[in-house]
Amino acid sequence: MGIDGFCELTLEARDMARLESFYTEVFGLDVLARDDDRIWLAAGRDARLGIWSPGRKEFGDEGGRHVHFAFAANRGTLDGLAAKLRDGGAPRVEGPHEHPGGDRSIYVEDPEGNVVEVWDFFARGEGRREGVEALRS
Numbered sequence: 104m105g106i107d108g109f110c111e112l113t114l115e116a117r118d119m120a121r122l123e124s125f126y127t128e129v130f131g132l133d134v135l136a137r138d139d140d141r142i143w144l145a146a147g148r149d150a151r152l153g154i155w156s157p158g159r160k161e162f163g164d165e166g167g168r169h170v171h172f173a174f175a176a177n178r179g180t181l182d183g184l185a186a187k188l189r190d191g192g193a194p195r196v197e198g199p200h201e202h203p204g205g206d207r208s209i210y211v212e213d214p215e216g217n218v219v220e221v222w223d224f225f226a227r228g229e230g231r232r233e234g235v236e237a238l239r240s
Contacts, residue, residue, distance in 0.1 A: 109150050110149070110150060111150060111153055112153065113153035113154075114154055114213075114215065115155055115156075115157055116156065117157065119141075119142055119155075121214050122154050122213060122214055123154055125213050126144055127144065129187065129191060130221075132145055132152060135151060140155060140156045140160070141155045141156070141160075142155075171210075171217070171218035171219065171220055172217075173208070173219070174219065175223075175225055176221045177223065178223050181199040184209060185198060193212070195210075195211065195212040196210070198210055202224075206222065206224040207223050208221065208224075209221050
């Protein structure tokens with residue numbers, strides 16, 4: 104198919120600076136670029152997280168809600184991250200939750216109300232096909 108992962112995910116923000124602070128301070132993402140209507144953050148080696156102001160953008164993008172998204176995490180890091188989120192006053196932090204197969208997730212709501220999962224699924228060494236089958240069971 105030629106698909107090799109995500110390049111970018113973009114979130115709409117009423118308060119771009121507040122959302123930027125959340126993702127840089129809590130998750131340690133680095134700022135790649137800032138423009139008047141958008142901020143780009145590095146989200147791992149090959150992906151970026153966009154924070155955009157509301158309104159029409161190029162190619163007809165108009166913003167809107169999503170269900171949730173997930174960051175990949177290394178094994179053994181979720182307990183510390185959950186504690187950091189709780190200590191930092193995140194309004195809602197759930198987990199870590201253990202899933203069938205031993206992988207774990209935490210869920211947090213960012214300042215704009217987006218549900219963010221941090222998941223160590225791929226850190227357990229599952230390949231794509233095995234990972235999809237594990238999710239179905």
